[in-house]
Amino acid sequence: MTTTTATLTPTRTTLASWLRAFALNLRWEWTGARQWAGLMVVIQFMMGVGLAIMYGFIYPEITPSTAMYIATGIPTLALIPMGFVMIPGGVGEQRLSGSFDFVWSLPVPRSAQICAMFALYTLLSMPGMVLALVVAAWRYSVPLEVSWLLVPAVLLAALMAVAVGAGMAFAITHPMVTNLISNALIFVVLLFTPIVYPASNLPDWLQTTHEVLPFAHMATVIRAGLTEGVVTDVGTSFLVLGAWALAGTAVTGVVAHRRG
Amino acid sequence: MTTTATLAPVSLELRTGPRHWWAGFRSMITWHLVSLRLWLVLLAVVQVLSGVGFVLGFGLFFEQIPLSVTLFVSTGVPVVNLVMTGMVLGPQLVADQKASHSFDFIHSLPVPHTASAAAWYVVCLIGGLPAVAVSLAVAVWRYDGLPLAVTPDVAPALLLTAFTGTMVGLAVAHAITSPMVTRLVTQVLVFAMFAFTPILFPVEQMPAWLGAVNSALPLRHMADMVRASLTDLPFENLATSYAVVGAWGLVCAVLAVRALGRRR
Numbered sequence: 237m238t239t240t241t242a243t244l245t246p247t248r249t250t251l252a253s254w255l256r257a258f259a260l261n262l263r264w265e266w267t268g269a270r271q272w273a274g275l276m277v278v279i280q281f282m283m284g285v286g287l288a289i290m291y292g293f294i295y296p297e298i299t300p301s302t303a304m305y306i307a308t309g310i311p312t313l314a315l316i317p318m319g320f321v322m323i324p325g326g327v328g329e330q331r332l333s334g335s336f337d338f339v340w341s342l343p344v345p346r347s348a349q350i351c352a353m354f355a356l357y358t359l360l361s362m363p364g365m366v367l368a369l370v371v372a373a374w375r376y377s378v379p380l381e382v383s384w385l386l387v388p389a390v391l392l393a394a395l396m397a398v399a400v401g402a403g404m405a406f407a408i409t410h411p412m413v414t415n416l417i418s419n420a421l422i423f424v425v426l427l428f429t430p431i432v433y434p435a436s437n438l439p440d441w442l443q444t445t446h447e448v449l450p451f452a453h454m455a456t457v458i459r460a461g462l463t464e465g466v467v468t469d470v471g472t473s474f475l476v477l478g479a480w481a482l483a484g485t486a487v488t489g490v491v492a493h494r495r496g
Numbered sequence: 497m498t499t500t501a502t503l504a505p506v507s508l509e510l511r512t513g514p515r516h517w518w519a520g521f522r523s524m525i526t527w528h529l530v531s532l533r534l535w536l537v538l539l540a541v542v543q544v545l546s547g548v549g550f551v552l553g554f555g556l557f558f559e560q561i562p563l564s565v566t567l568f569v570s571t572g573v574p575v576v577n578l579v580m581t582g583m584v585l586g587p588q589l590v591a592d593q594k595a596s597h598s599f600d601f602i603h604s605l606p607v608p609h610t611a612s613a614a615a616w617y618v619v620c621l622i623g624g625l626p627a628v629a630v631s632l633a634v635a636v637w638r639y640d641g642l643p644l645a646v647t648p649d650v651a652p653a654l655l656l657t658a659f660t661g662t663m664v665g666l667a668v669a670h671a672i673t674s675p676m677v678t679r680l681v682t683q684v685l686v687f688a689m690f691a692f693t694p695i696l697f698p699v700e701q702m703p704a705w706l707g708a709v710n711s712a713l714p715l716r717h718m719a720d721m722v723r724a725s726l727t728d729l730p731f732e733n734l735a736t737s738y739a740v741v742g743a744w745g746l747v748c749a750v751l752a753v754r755a756l757g758r759r760r
Contacts, residue, residue, distance in 0.1 A: 282687075290691035293701045294557055296565065423546065427553030437556050 257344040261352035277364045284314030284368020303376035308462045309432035310372040312455040314365040319397025328411030346492045361394040386461025393454040399484030406491040431455040450480040520607035524615030547631035570635030571723040572696040574628040581623035582662030591675035609756040620662045649725035657718040660745035666752035695719040714744040
């Protein structure tokens with residue numbers, strides 16, 4: 237009689253295996269997202285362009301300064317739905333259908349999975365945002381002074397939105413609650429956040445609140461990349477956005493690593 | 497030994513007439529209020545918060561908000577409050593009920609379809625009117641010297657606005673059979689309502705062609721009716737507005753009741 241012994245050696249993650257896992261996960265995520273990637277771009281475009289047009293209707297008279305604020309605030313508004321609505325919605329659906337547990341039981345490093353997810357959705361936020369910016373700049377005939385700062389600004393803002401949205405969706409297990417928070421966030425962002433108007437319009441306590449929250453800082457860094465002389469201090473805004481992005485990533489990581 | 501069971505004679509006559517209609521109407525109101533009590537409480541909170549949010553939030557878009565702008569926002573938000581339940585949230589509720597199959601049960605209740613639709617209208621009024629009052633009160637408190645002038649016309653204006661909003665919603669919910677399409681239509685509706693209809697701002701601030709499109713649709717006229725009943729602002733074609741909104745309400749009511757009566 238022969239005895240077969242199966243030895244279970246713990247797998248060790250090397251850089252090569254991590255990169256392979258990252259690439260495989262990127263393909264996995266893309267296959268899942270492909271069917272609604274077009275819809276995502278359309279929603280972002282509609283939200284961006286629709287709002288750009290709507291804000292124009294609100295003002296009896298559009299001054300050059302108002303036009304500049306709207307046109308340079310629109311890219312920020314176009315980045316918000318991906319992170320704060322679509323990702324929580326997608327995770328909520330995965331939870332309801334049970335595929336969430338399956339995806340996170342795959343034998344790949346969690347960090348590779350999270351990085352692939354964040355990278356893909358950050359990139360998918362780009363086309364809708366660029367389209368919305370182009371339409372807004374054309375609609376308000378605003379001369380934009382695009383600088384190199386725009387690249388890190390947009391990438392960090394988009395990544396932050398994706399990371400915080402994912403962190404929220406991972407940490408809160410009830411999809412209904414996540415949905416409620418998403419809707420409330422959109423409402424607060426559209427009306428009470430200085431994205432398409434200057435922060436000086438707000439009462440002091442609300443200005444202070446927005447120094448901690450990420451939304452106004454998203455608008456600040458993106459506006460800095462599109463104009464000259466309007467925004468003076470971007471250092472703080474980059475730091476706050478970085479902190480939120482790290483916090484979102486940390487929460488996502490902790491929840492994804494938790495067993496059971 | 498044989499046991500014979502005798503069944504009490506059941507009247508198989510078709511129950512019709514005003515008394516049956518009234519009983520059905522009252523039962524359906526009770527039915528909705530009891531079965532949707534949690535939903536209605538949440539709805540009231542959302543309605544009040546969003547109404548107050550718009551009234552206060554619009555002020556932030558301006559360094560110094562002109563009084564004319566505040567007047568338009570304050571008198572436009574009641575329209576949003578009134579149509580929100582019937583036109584947007586109602587169809588979404590029906591879509592959920594269809595998806596979970598509880599709709600078939602409600603649909604099979606022995607109540608005339610017109611009584612059922614009328615009861616839903618009353619429920620939508622209950623879901624909208626408190627928010628209208630709160631939004632207006634907050635507007636008066638926030639914006640000093642807001643030139644409101646409430647006239648008796650406010651009753652027909654608010655009632656007709658809510659009626660047409662509810663009937664459009666019922667038509668969307670029942671004439672469209674797929675819940676997915678219903679959800680999509682309501683989402684487009686709510687976005688278009690805020691972005692492309694002159695409810696919260698004057699029609700002169702949009703391109704002329706968009707104003708013309710809105711003249712054929714009910715929302716602009718609802719806003720004119722409500723605004724005329726709450727302010728001194730001059731509106732020349734108020735009769736047209738009532739006619740357009742009334743016509744939309746009737747057509748949608750017929751569509752909805754016919755769709756409700758369809759057998760599957």
